[in-house]
Amino acid sequence: DTGVSQDPRHKITKRGQNVTFRCDPISEHNRLYWYRQTLGQGPEFLTYFQNEAQLEKSRLLSDRFSAERPKGSFSTLEIQRTEQGDSAMYLCASSLVGAQSSNQPQHFGDGTRLSIL
């Protein structure tokens, strides 16, 4: 399978702990996005990368959240000092952007479901 891969699929942790999620995009994709989806809602944008550069961060991304894409391939999303309100599905998506490939759709992974006890 060459789709977007996210790990872990589920994470249960106690309030105040740190968690880290990983996303492996489709190999030739240069754009990588993180979204958060709470129950009954559509996904909300968090941040995105073009290669290794983080180009935009949402105001939803508090200073407890940090994302990296150090080599322009996989990305990690870390949440420090987790709170109850962080419970959600964290979705990663990737796309290929370039002169010959504009307007390509984003392809999503199956997400990491985070539950804060």
Place this chain on the structure above:
Amino acid sequence: AQSVAQPEDQVNVAEGNPLTVKCTYSVSGNPYLFWYVQYPNRGLQFLLKYITGDNLVKGSYGFEAEFNKSQTSFHLKKPSALVSDSALYFCAENFGNEKLTFGTGTRLTIIP
């Protein structure tokens, strides 16, 4: 602010009947519009997109959507519903290679 609206939280359709899932957008300029489907505990699967050109866009699994600029709508349609079409459907927009803004979703249930 740019946004998309899905006015129906839930749509029920009998198997074999045509289905429509509604979406309206509110924006100045020319948005790019998308439909995605989500099955339980899964990510979103791309169905179709409108960038420019023909107002009727054909996508995966027999779905199509009609872009209507005067009504600022982009409704998802299928001529004959299958039970396997039961899922959560999201309309989304962006302005080309940027973050997607999603609607709140419509739960489609196909009744056998």
